[in-house]
Amino acid sequence: MNLKDKVVIVTGSTKGIGKEIALEFGRCGAKVVVSGRNEDRANEVCEEIRAAGGEATAVIADVSKMEDAQTLIDKTAETYGRIDVLVNNAGITRDNLIMRMKEEDWNTVVDINLKGTFNCVKSITRLMMKQRGGKIINITSVVGQIGNAGQVNYSASKAGIIGLTKSVAKELATRGITCNAIAPGFIETDMTDVLDEKTREGLLTQIPLNRLGSVSDIARVTTFLASDAADYITGQTINVDGGMVMI
Secondary structure: OOOOOOEEEEEOOOOHHHHHHHHHHHHOOOEEEEEEOOHHHHHHHHHHHHHOOOEEEEEEOOOOOHHHHHHHHHHHHHHHOOOOEEEEOOOOOOOEOOOOOOHHHHHHHHHHHHHHHHHHHHHHHHHHHHHOOEEEEEEOOOHHHHOOOOEHHHHHHHHHHHHHHHHHHHHHHHHOEEEEEEEEOOEOOHHHHOOOHHHHHHHHOOOOOOOOEOHHHHHHHHHHHHOHHHOOOOOOEEEEOOOOOOO
């Protein structure tokens, strides 16, 4: 995808899927704002993007806090003059069965995953409306569609992102702003690396393509949705899961 000089914010982009999304935007020629809560890791990702010939800036933010989300948007706009793409990727898990789940673990997951997405979308809306254009891409999950035992907090937060995406798409469409979601399935990351062979084999039985996805699979769909080729797509949840969920 050619995204030369597009200004892109990727939240939660210091590792995993978010990092690969940031790197892919850099390879596509975008000006990338790497955001997360760890300054050292954010700067390392920026260095990787620059080493590959791209342009990147780090802005440290805890998106669960409205003031941090607004600062992220404001600093980006001050630096580049506009924002073309917002990718809401920041997310965490705090897994447990509901009968054992602490209220704190519910609140933390919902605050970062769902409220964080709301905070960033709300903070950027006025700017994108003034521009009369922009792309908002929210990273959700297949468990937001089908649920998962031991993840009521995570599943609820990701389901909420799907509803938020549809509503925002309807609200902002007349201003030329699109809003879509990507629902990854089981992706090869640090979290899946620790799975034992029996668990991994069990997962593969649920996936028609018979493999786990890669972070690149998610990143390439993200850059597609950010490109001009996706201008007529809004309010959709794109599953990138090897056929695991078919709705």
